[in-house]
Amino acid sequence: MNLTNLSLQLTGYDITTAKKELKGHQQRITKDYRDYIEEKKAEILAFHLKNNIFYSALVGNKPQNWKQLPVLTKQDLQQPLQNRLSKGFSAKNTHVHKTSGSSGQPFIFAKDKFAHALTWASISDLYASKGLDLNTSHEARFYGIPNQGLVHYKERLKDLLSNRYRFSIFNTSSENFEQFINSFQSNKFGHLNGYTSTLVLFAKYLAEKNLILKDLCPSLTHCIVTAEMLFKEDLKLLKKQFGVNILNEYGSSETGILAFGPAEEALKIDTRLQYIEILDKNNKPVANGTSGKIVVTSLFNKAHPFIRYEIGDLGTLSLVNDQPVLTKLEGRLGDFALLPDGKKIPALAFYYVTKEIIKDTANVKEFVIIQNQPDTFTIDYVADTEFSNAEIEKIKKAITVHLNANLQVVVNKKNSLDRSKRGKLEQFRRTF
Template sequence: MNLTNLSLQLTGYDIAAAKKKLEEYNQHIIEDYEGYIEDKKAEILKFHLKKNPFYSTLVQGKPQNWEDLPVLTKRDLQQPLQNRLSKNFSAKNIHVHKTSGSSGQPFIFAKDKFAHALTWASISDLYTSNGLDLNTSYEARFYGISNHILAHYKERLKDLLSNRYRFSIFDRTAENFDQFITRFQSKKFGHLNGYTSALILFAKYLAEKNLILKELCPSLTHCIVTAEMLFKEDLELLRKQFGVQILNEYGSSETGILAFGPAENALKIDSRLQYVEILDEQNKPVPYGNSGKIVVTSLFNKAHPFIRYEIGDLGTLDFINNQLILTKLEGRTGDFALLPDGKKIPALSFYYVTKEIIKDTANVKEFVILQNQPDTFTIDYVADTAFSNAEIEKIKKVIRVYLGRNLQVNINKKASLDRSKRGKLKQFKRTF
């Protein structure tokens, strides 16, 4: 049994009441989507202007039309939490959390207890609507875990109470993957959940062994990928080697799940708890179908303002059948290659090209791209067999045709790639 809901209920997070409210919000959206969103936007804005000194000071003297409100960034929030809390909120009646820091700008934030309960109720509902019951499905969790003893065992205890087992994704040796396989053969896991890159690595190992995970563990029904980009060919690999439905989850620590659904489809925005906008570089809304910065408003968090909050990603929205859809996720806002002539190239397009080349030339497990200088790129890759000289020259030639002839391209085989402390893999990084 998953004890998370029980523990939340006992510590002041009213999950039962949150579930009832969520049902009401569902009905309101069905009846009048635009009316629901406008009402909730107005309510949360009015609350923070009146009750939150940090936010009211930020807005002071500016028009309060929604599109004229300031766009919050992580940098705005990198100050003591106490300075950002609304009146009548303290450590006694909030949930305190820390961002993952994958953007390079970590900070501590808070949710009031009911907002946090709503988040959990929403997560449970989204999973259930896709055939996955968190109360009964034993989770195989492919995330990082702290090496510090106290934090490590605290995480293990949390996993135990949450009906899940955490696999160590930092050890990517064949011996460790063999231990993964043994555990799947001996335990009745219901679903996998983890960082995309870690799950892809495990799937590639299964492919090498000509194994299907569903055949080893018949109780498996789903796999949820999160936190990193999922490419079409990787989706096909996961579906083939795991033998279960692949679900894609997109969100952030600060807001919870923003979009969720079958990985082969565009993801549905969970509009019950947040309002999502796409803005251009001047913070103006763009039409549906156009790319821009993803900006989120938490509609129920009264402890801490997340109003027009830029989470750091680029994406595209559409509105179909009374439903907001995330049609494309395009990576981080700061991820672009800056060439010697001043041209900016989105890192994702560069990554697509390189991924396609490497797929054709070797049995590459994973790779990352570093831009060391405007004219210098480094590709670090992990593979059983190193590229031949001919394969290296082919890669360099295509990249130079695509980006410029006077570029220096270094290609290095590595035993493993550097990850964040939590196990995320940053696929592109500009170091200057």
């Protein structure tokens, strides 16, 4: 049984009321989505202009037309939390949390307790809409966890209360994956939830062993991927080797889940709690179906303003039945290769090219690309068999031809790849 809701209720997070209010919001949206969104945008803006010195100073004398409001950046928020809290709120009466830092710009933020309760109510409801009951489904959690110390035991306690077991994802050896298999054979897990790259690695190991995870653990029904990009071929692999429905979750620690749904479909925006815009580099709205910066407004967080907050990702929105869906997620804003002639190549495009080449040369489990200089790239990879000199030359030649540039490419076989402290794998990194 998941005790998280009870724990939150006992510590001042009114989950019961949040669930009722969330249901009311959904009814309003079903009746008139646009009217609901405009009302909630106006309410949260008016609250922070009146009660938050930090935000009112940021807006200043600018017109309060929504499209002329400033876009809030991570740099704006890198100052003491107490400077950014609204009147009546402090670290003692809010939920205080730290961003993952995957953007390279970590900061501390806060949610008022009811906004946090709404977030948890929404997560539970979104999962339930796909047939997944968090109260009964035992979760196999593929996330990072500190190896030792008080923080380690705090995370284990949270997992226990939340009816989940956390697998160590920093060790991707065969021995560790065999322990994973043993655990699935001896426990009635209901779903998997974790970072895409590690779940894909585990699926590849299962494929090598000709194993289907649901055959080993018949109670499994779903797998939720989050925090990292999911490519089509990896989705196909996950569906085959896990034998369950694959759901894709997009969100952030600052906002909660932003979009959610079956991984093979466009992801539905959680319009009850969030308003999402797609803007160009000049912070102007782009047409539906056009890629741009993802900018988020949290409609209920009164403790801390996240109004037109630039989350750091690129994506594309479209409308289905007059409501927004995320049709494409394209990685982080700063992810691009800068070539010697000044040309910018989106990191994902570069990654796709390399992935296609490597797929034809060896049994590569995963790889990362590091751009060291405009003309110098390093490809670190994990594989059972090391590339031959001929294969390395094939990779170098293909990259040069595809990018139409004379580039130096260094290829290194690794036993494992470096991940963040939380276990995320940065697939492309530019170091200059």
